[in-house]
Amino acid sequence: MDRLDRHTGEGSPDEALCERIRAGDSAAEASLMERLQPGLRLILYRVSGGDRELAAELSQETLLIILRRLRSTGLNDPAGLAAFAAQTARNLAIAIRRKDSRRRTDIDLEALDATPAPGRSHPEQIAVGRLGAIVARVLDQLPTQRDRVVLQRFYLHEEDKAQICRDLQLSDLAFNQVLFRARNRFRSLLTEAGLNKDDLLDSEHAP
Amino acid sequence: MSTNPLLIPPSPDAIAAYLAHRLNEADTHAFEIYCLEHPEFAREVECDLALKIGLRQLATAGDSPINPLPHPETVPAPGLIARRRRPHWSLAAAASIAILLTGVLLVSRLSPRVPPIGFAELPAALRQASLAHATLIRTRGESLDTIALAAADQMLELRILPDDLVADSAAPTAHDYSVRMAPDTTRATNSFLIDGLKPSADGYLHLYLKADAVRGRTWLITVTCSPPRPGAPLPQQFHIAFATAPAPSG
Numbered sequence: 001m002d003r004l005d006r007h008t009g010e011g012s013p014d015e016a017l018c019e020r021i022r023a024g025d026s027a028a029e030a031s032l033m034e035r036l037q038p039g040l041r042l043i044l045y046r047v048s049g050g051d052r053e054l055a056a057e058l059s060q061e062t063l064l065i066i067l068r069r070l071r072s073t074g075l076n077d078p079a080g081l082a083a084f085a086a087q088t089a090r091n092l093a094i095a096i097r098r099k100d101s102r103r104r105t106d107i108d109l110e111a112l113d114a115t116p117a118p119g120r121s122h123p124e125q126i127a128v129g130r131l132g133a134i135v136a137r138v139l140d141q142l143p144t145q146r147d148r149v150v151l152q153r154f155y156l157h158e159e160d161k162a163q164i165c166r167d168l169q170l171s172d173l174a175f176n177q178v179l180f181r182a183r184n185r186f187r188s189l190l191t192e193a194g195l196n197k198d199d200l201l202d203s204e205h206a207p
Numbered sequence: 208m209s210t211n212p213l214l215i216p217p218s219p220d221a222i223a224a225y226l227a228h229r230l231n232e233a234d235t236h237a238f239e240i241y242c243l244e245h246p247e248f249a250r251e252v253e254c255d256l257a258l259k260i261g262l263r264q265l266a267t268a269g270d271s272p273i274n275p276l277p278h279p280e281t282v283p284a285p286g287l288i289a290r291r292r293r294p295h296w297s298l299a300a301a302a303s304i305a306i307l308l309t310g311v312l313l314v315s316r317l318s319p320r321v322p323p324i325g326f327a328e329l330p331a332a333l334r335q336a337s338l339a340h341a342t343l344i345r346t347r348g349e350s351l352d353t354i355a356l357a358a359a360d361q362m363l364e365l366r367i368l369p370d371d372l373v374a375d376s377a378a379p380t381a382h383d384y385s386v387r388m389a390p391d392t393t394r395a396t397n398s399f400l401i402d403g404l405k406p407s408a409d410g411y412l413h414l415y416l417k418a419d420a421v422r423g424r425t426w427l428i429t430v431t432c433s434p435p436r437p438g439a440p441l442p443q444q445f446h447i448a449f450a451t452a453p454a455p456s457g
Contacts, residue, residue: 034246035243035244035246036243036246037246038242038246038249038250038253039239039242039243039244039245039246039249040243041249041253042239042242042249042252042253042256043239043242043243045256046228082240082243082244083236083240085243086236086239086240086243131257131258131260131261131264132260132261132262132264132265133261134261135258135261135262135264135265136261136265136399138258138261139265140399140400141400143402144402144403145401145402145403151258151262152262152266154223155223155255155258155259155262156259156262156263156266158223158226158227158229161220161223176219179219182258183254183255183258186254186257186258186261187254190254190257
């Protein structure tokens with residue numbers, strides 16, 4: 001991937017934001033939270049092994065840690081705010097995993113397995129949630145079976161794009177058009193279903 | 208931290224690679240930092256992730272009553288499709304269980320009404336099976352009829368003879384058909400469409416339904432020919448209700 005050598009220099013937006021937070025500017029805090037939340041959800045979804053609820057919880061905890069730090073001592077390198085946030089999120093997830101692991105050694109594992117977790121639904125325990133229902137509508141509305149197969153192979157089986165194109169005799173452009181159409185339709189249906197961009201991954205827990 | 212931020216937004220391929228855990232650690236960290244610095248981009252990635260989660264849910268639950276997503280190996284390249292192949296699960300089931308439940312539902316307005324063949328009318332030995340085939344010979348006119356399904360999980364093979372093929376039987380496989388199943392209800396339930404269907408040599412279209420997904424509802428089934436035949440009485444529509452058969456006694 002193309003990279004940019006990091007040198008944002010003095011007076012970068014991040015530096016200004018950190019300064020404002022340290023000075024007690026609550027609007028700056030809100031701005032920071034709005035900016036970091038989607039990325040933190042992604043990172044934590046990944047490191048928590050796909051546990052959406054845990055990712056959401058840890059995302060809030062990460063933001064609190066970052067805010068406390070910025071309110072008190074600040075960062076040595078304010079331009080590295082995003083990298084600091086990413087590392088904080090990963091560290092927090094690792095700490096939670098270790099804590100859970102230690103807890104498990106102290107209790108009856110069989111009893112734990114037999115007890116359903118009341119507040120946390122593992123992804124595999126969900127039959128078809130709202131996302132599944134919406135994806136079913138997307139599939140239904142795709143013009144051809146080939147398009148459905150493209151989605152299945154690319155997103156579900158995580159197959160290589162070049163391989164899919166070869167197998168289905170699709171050009172790169174045609175492949176991208178299939179994905180573009182499907183993603184757009186998915187977004188429209190999400191909007192129709194009242195799911196906004198900030199609660200996508202939490203939508204399975206809605207009634 | 209040594210990670211360098213990305214210069215340009217990651218490509219759709221990079222997004223897919225990230226979500227599939229195919230990026231190396233350095234690229235993963237660079238991708239995530241880009242997400243933290245560009246919340247709109249992160250939301251786009253979340254949208255792709257939600258699409259993946261939805262697909263996974265569908266694949267796990269097998270929710271669609273019409274042919275579930277076929278395995279990639281069952282879908283040949285365009286131009287090579289002679290007729291839709293059966294999904295792999297139906298082959299496995301068909302190999303192990305030999306049950307044929309032939310339900311002649313409605314032949315025509317002129318013919319005597321044939322009662323639906325229900326679960327209770329099956330020989331006892333067949334009631335234990337997990338697969339049933341219902342052969343829908345023809346439907347017309349007042350087409351609402353009922354197929355009784357056993358309480359246990361069943362796969363149902365639905366064979367439909369398109370109306371226009373009766374009038375033009377010379378080339379039964381020359382056209383593609385689409386079949387839409389829509390629940391006849393005001394409840395918000397999805398309809399399902401399967402297209403690109405080719406009649407088999409005997410002229411029938413083959414659909415495979417999960418009994419649990421269609422049970423308890425009346426469905427409006429619409430058969431459409433593509434491209435339409437001149438003068439053909441399409442689309443062909445009829446209703447079928449899928450009910451739960453009473454539990455076998457003894």
